[in-house]
Each structure stands twice: as structure tokens, then as C-alpha cells.
Amino acid sequence: MNKTPLYELKDIKHTYNRFMLRIPELIIERGDSIGLAGPNGSGKSTLMRLLALLEEPAHGSVAFHPSGERKTSVTMLQQDPYLLKRSVYDNVSYGLKIRKDRRSLRERVAESLDLVNLDPAKFMHRSWYELSGGEAQRVALASRIILKPDALLLDEPVANVDTESSYAISEAVKKMREMHSTTLIISSHDISWLNNITDKVLKLHNGRITGAGNINILPGPWIKGEKGLWQYTLPEGYSVYATEPPEPDSIGILHPHEIIISDRKVKNISAVNKVPATVKLMVKEEKTGSIRVEADASGRIINIEITEESAKKMQIIPGKKIFLIFKATSVIWH
Amino acid sequence: MEYLAQGFISAFKLLISGDEQTYSAVFTTVKASSLSICISLIIGLPLGFILGYYDFPCKKQIRAVVDTLLALPTVVVGLLVYAFVTKKGPLGDYNLLFEISGIVAGQVILILPIVVSLSATAIESLDERLKNTLITLGATGNKIILSSLFEARFAIMAAAVNAYSRAIAEVGVSMMIGGNIKWHTRTITTAIALETGKGQFAMGIALGIVLLCIGFFVNWVLIFFRKRA
Amino acid sequence: MKKFRLPIFLSLTILFLISSSFVSCTKKEAESGKSLMMSTTTSTDNTGLLDVLAPEFKKDTGIELKWTAVGTGKALEMGKNCDVDVLLVHAPASEKKFVDDGYGVNRTELMYNDFVIIGPKSDPAKIKGQSVSKAMQTISKKKARFASRGDNSGTHKKELTLWKDSKVAVPEKEEWYIQTGQGMLQTINIAAERDAYTMTDRGTYIKYEANHKGNPPLVIVVENDKSLFNQYSAIEVNPAKCAQAKNEFAKQFISWMASDKGQKMIGDFKLMDKPLFTPNAKK
Helix, strand or coil: CCCCCCEEEEEEEEEECCEEEEEEEEEECCCCEEEEECCCCCCHHHHHHHHCCCCCCCEEEEEECCCCCCHHHEEEECCCCCCCCCEHHHHHHHHHHHCCCCCCHHHHHHHHHHHCCCCHHHHCCCEHHHCCHHHHHHHHHHHHHCCCCCEEEEECCCCCCCHHHHHHHHHHHHHHHHHHCCEEEEEECCHHHHHHHCCEEEEEECCEEEEECCCEEECCCCEECCCCCEEEECCCCCEEEECCCCCCCCCEEECHHHCEEECCCCCCCCCCEEEEEEEEEEEECCCCCCEEEEEEECCEEEEEEECHHHHHHHCCCCCCEEEEEECHHHCEEC | CHHHHHHHHHHHHHHHHCCHHHHHHHHHHHHHHHHHHHHHHHHHHHHHHHHHHCCCCCHHHHHHHHHHHCCCCHHHHHHHHHHHHCCCCCCHHHCCCCCHHHHHHHHHHHHHHHHHHHHHHHHHCCCHHHHHHHHHCCCCHHHHHHHHHHHCHHHHHHHHHHHHHHHHHCCHHHHHHHCCCCCCCCCHHHHHHHHHHCCCHHHHHHHHHHHHHHHHHHHHHHHCCCCCC | CHHHHHHHHHHHHHHHHHHHHHHHHHHHHHCCCCEEEEEEEHHHHHHCHHHHHHHHHHHHHCCEEEEEEECHHHHHHHHHCCCCCEEEECCHHHHHHHHHCCCEEEEEEEEEEEEEEEEECCCCCCCCCCCHHHHHHHHHHHCCCEEECCCCCHHHHHHHHHHHHCCCCCCCCCCCEEECCCCHHHHHHHHHHCCCEEEEEHHHHHHHHHHCCCCCCEEEEECCCHHHEEEEEEEEECCCCCCCCCHHHHHHHHHHHHCHHHHHHHHHCEECCEECCEECCCC
16 A cells, blocks of 8 residues: 555645745645635635646645556546537547547446436437536546546536536545545535535635634734734624734634634623624534534634534524634634 | 529529530639648648647737738739749749649638638637646647647638638639630639620629539538537 | 548548549540640630630641630730740730740731721711721810720720821820720720720620620721721740740641631631631731
């Protein structure tokens, strides 16, 4: 079993639009399933392009150690469904034909189509313009998974497709991991979906990886307030307080476990932040057994972790109005 | 006005009766323009591809020149080529004057800008995502170029049809270089010019309709290959 | 089946191209290698005389006569450029210069037809039946509209000679002088539209008349004046200046045209049942 990591990114500095992608170090092991989350413009697509070897970083290195040929061991699926102007069969078999790998071509194409839940008998001979957006995206995915790549990269794969296709794509991707231990790197702005599909979700903001998991990002702007504290005003007006940031454009990070949920406004606590919020979503994390709560705090979605017992005790259900309590010092800086 | 109706009837008669002179002109036209389009495609497609695909200094200026050449009057091209192929000219020894080969040379010069410009546009109109898709599926170097060309095939075919139509319909080059010699270099268009000059308007119309039939036949065949671009 | 469309289409096209070039190749071969390239004028070609003579010439000599019909000026140019082997034109002054300058040899007069001056039936300038010089002078004096070829063709040069011989300055910039720069028939049509006079070869007029079913808007007003004669001559392109010229064949052509048989055929030629040429090769 090959122990070297699949990807080793070092000291990446790469400009895109007006931002710079800055990644001091990123290691992705074989068989990992990583999600990249962040708003538009956070650098997800650029990072994907570097990982897909479509571009070389302006500064720094992307070391890729596949088991086979370098160029053909990583493949990326783009956001908008895009197919070659050919039949479904020709699209899916394109990659293999290039490699002159024609053994049982027909069967393998049918297999890939099955994997994305498209009936080969119905779809094999359709032309590119005879497919819906979701079907096209599934064919595009089929044409990549047929290559059995070491790394499968998906850039917002379900952003522009219908629910049925979205489900088919998710299932296909999971199966690839099961059957071939394919390393998955998936970017999306839908954090819930990412959490479902991947093991670890990296958060990106302004070109930097600010952390993993369900950390909350408080980007600012942070302005100097009273009592030596700095404040950040949430979209709907409530303010959050923290200690002085090292740099004016630093990003604030708040771990879910630093937050205490209360169902009533508590007094006499040293914590300065008591943000009112409404519970939006509650998900039981299979891996940890705890419950992730997504709450709308004055216009910003904040993740909190609580145990099942606490949830039952406080009768936390979606729609309930709660308070998020945390210290100013809980906000750490990136 | 009479000659229009006369023309239609004559066209029908000419084609059905297998009139020798007419069919000779048809074959000459088809032979010359088919050779012209083949040569122009062989030279022009790679040039057009380079112009559309790559970035290089003066690209815009070169494109402007090519696009201007699209409007070359056929007689001007005829004059230019004549200067070269006349016996006293640099290419005089190659016996191009008064031969189909000379007409082909002139027509190639005429339609090459069309092929280059339109195929450059075809390549430029390719979706940006194409290249990434090809690369991510494993294509490299030449394969990317060939596959890109294939993706642009509909627009390129349209360019070829356009160029072919221009070659079939031109008079200036055929007349000046071919000389309108009966049985040898009389094309449909030079025959039309001749008949019109003699005042035989009906015949001119008839031959014009024959020309349109050729054009229609070519386009009809291509219908089978026309898909949504 | 869809898969095979492209290969089928390509093979059909290639087959077609091959067969069409094959067809013309065999046609050429059947006509064997002996050919003679001639430049002549559009009006000569338009009479149809060559279409009658060429097959006979081929039968008798085995030489295929190929000709291109252009304006007189261009016909002579082609001779100078060695693009043709023999000329058949009708512009004596230019021909003589051509020979004097060394481009042509053995100028041989073969036949003549004539020009006529035509004008509106109403004859506004009243020149009907006058001699050529009188008529030209009258037209100039009365500023009657006159259409000219204006294209340096043999016909045009003839017209200029008429003005000169009538002692009238060529009315270059006059308003009533219309220079069409086009072929004979077009010029006649323009003259008809403008109610103008013009000078044309009889052959073209015969055709024009026939086009209008015998009742044309312009009729002959002046004819049979000696100065209206249109002399046709053939000239060999000088082999000394043009090494590749097929001089032997050119000689054969000219002697055939001047032979009894050739001359008889020229004389017997009829356009719309009307004789057009008078053979006059010197014995």
C-alpha cells in the first residue's frame, strides 16, 4: 500500500481575479474524501484547477503522486454540464479511446452509465443535444469515472442540476470511493451536502483555507469598538465582539464547541456575546454522534455542536429561538 | 421580362436534353471549383486554426487584413494572376493560362481568405470549457487540436460551403485566366457572360438556373450533416 | 447506419471528382495533341463564323483551333505576351503597328464585313443616305446624341478614324457623346434608350434586328460607304520573339483561311440567313 500522500501542496501563491490563493501547506492522502466549502470568490475553483493539474501555480509547488501516468490519473468535472458534440457513447468512451484502451468498450460504457443511473439502452445512442441539463452532467461524470482515476475532482457538481440527477451523482461518487478507493475532492457552497458526501470539509475564504469541519467564519469588517473590544456587525444588525485582530483584514474563526446554546437570555455570565438566533437545521453527525445545529444568527448561519441529551433537555427543534453564548476570546484569528 | 420565363423553360430543356455545351460548362465549373475548394481547405484550415486558436503579436492586424481580402473583386484577382501566368510572366512556363489549372490557381487565391477567416471564427467560437474538458479526459498536444477541430466541424463545413459557392459563382478569374474557350475553359459563369454579351438573355438566365441547381445540390447533400452547432 | 454517413459521403464525392476529371481527360486525349491558340475579338466570335470553320479546319489539318474572344486591344496584348500563337482581328492601323514593332509577322488580309451607322427611326439629325463624312459632320454640328464603344476595341478605333477622316475633332467631352465602355450589343441598347446614333458592325445589327423581330427602334441610316469597310486579317505571332509559339500551325491556319475552300466557306456563311462577310484574300 503506497504510503506517500497523493497530493502535497507547498507554499502556493497564485492570483485569480483580484485575489490571491495562499496555501502554505495542504496534504491529501490516498483515499481521502475532502470537501471544499466557501462563498463565491473564495478560491475553490482556482484550487480545484491546480489540483486538476490544469494550471500551474505562479509560486509554490503541487506534487502529485499517482499510481499510474500523471496526466491521466486525475480528472475534473466542471460546474456547468458540458459535453462534446457527439453521442453519449462517444462522449463516455472518449478518454479511453485516447489511451487506446478499447477492451470491452461497450460494456464499460454501459457500466459507467449504470453507475450514474442512466439506462444504457435508452441513453447510449442519444446525441448531446437530446439530454436535459442533469442528464448531461451525469454523462459528463460517467465519462470521467470510466477512467478510474486516482483522484476525482468535482467543482460544484450539483449546483445546476435537478434533484434526481443530484442524487444520482452523489450515489455514483460514493460508489467510486467504495469500489476503487478513489480520492474525492468536491467543492460546493452547500455545506450540508458536502458534509453528507465527504469526510472532511475545508473552509475557504478570500483565498485561504481557514480551517476544517464546521468552523464558523466571521469575516468582518471588524472595527474598533468600546472597552478595547472589536466588533463585527452581522447582516441584520446584531454585533459580535472579539479581541483585537492582529491585522485589520484578519478573519475571525469561531469553533462550534466554543458556543453554548441557551434557550433563554442569561444574565451574569462573563461571556460578552449573547447572540439571538433561530434554529434552522439539525443534523446528527454519524461519525461523532453529536448533533450539528445550524442557526440563523442575525442573518449569518452559525454552526453549533450539542449532544443529543442537551437537545432533548432544552427541547431544541428547528424554528426555536435560542441564544448563542460565547466569549470575546473565543474568536480566534486567522 | 419575357426572357425570365423563356430562361426557365430553356434551362429545363438544356438539362433534360443533355445539351453538350451546357454539360461541358457544368463539368468545367464543377471540376475547377472542386479542385479549388480542396486546395483551399488543405491550406486554409490549418491557417485558420492557427489564427483562431493561438495568441500572437499582430494577431488582430492580420485578422483585419484577411477579412478585408474577403471583398476582393474577382476581376482584380484575375488581373493579378494573369500578370504571373502570362507567358512573359514568372510562372509563364507552367502553362496555366487558358487552362483549368490556371483558373484553379486564381480561385484558390480568391476563396482562401474565406476559408481562413471563417474557420478562425469557428475555432474562436468554441466553448472555453472545451479545452479543459479535453485535457481532463486525457488529451494532449495534437489530440487537443484535432478534437477541437472536430468540435468546430459544423461551422467549418459552413465555411467550406460559403467558399465553394463563391468559387462556383465567380466570373472574373475564370474569364481572364481561362479565356472562356469552348469545350476547354468555358465555365457556366463565363458562358453566361458570353450569352448576355450577345444579347441572348434567355440563355443567360437558363445557365444561371443551371448554376443554382448545382449550388442547391451541394447544399442539399450537406443537409444530412447539419446539426445544431 | 449514422456512423457510416461521413465515409459514404466522402467516398461519393471523391468518386465524383475522379470521374469528372477522367471524363475531361479522355475527351482531351481523344482530341489528340495538336492545338492552336488564337486570340480574336468578341464581335468576331459573336458572328459564329469560327464555330463553323473550326471543325472543318480540324478535319483537314488535324489541328484543334482554340480561341479566346476579348477586345482588340487585349487580343494584341496577348500576342505581345506570347500567350497566343495567332491573331484574328480587324483593326488595320493597330495591326500594322503590331507588325512594325516586331510582334507579328505575315499579316494576311482574309475577309471584310462592313459597319453601318444606325439611328432612331425618326432620324432627328436627318442624315439618312448621306456619305459618312457628311453624316459625322452633321451629327457634330447638330449635337445629335451619339453612342460610342469607348473601349479601345477595333470597332471603337474604327469610329475614331471616321471622325478623323470627316475632319471633325473627336467629341471627347461633349455632352451628346456617350461613351459606354461596353460591348456592341449593350452599346446599341443604350443608344436605343437615349435615342442616339451609333456605329455598329453589320453582324451585330442583324442580330439586334432579329431580337426585335424585324422591328427594332434603331434602323440603318448610313451604309455601303467605302470607309465603313471592316477588314479582317490574321497575323502570326513572331516566333523570334515568342520561342514557344506554334508557328507552323499558325501558318497552316492562315493558308487554310486564304485557300479556296476557306474563302468559299467564309463567303457562304450566313447570319440569320443574311450574308455577312466578303472574302478578299490575295491570291
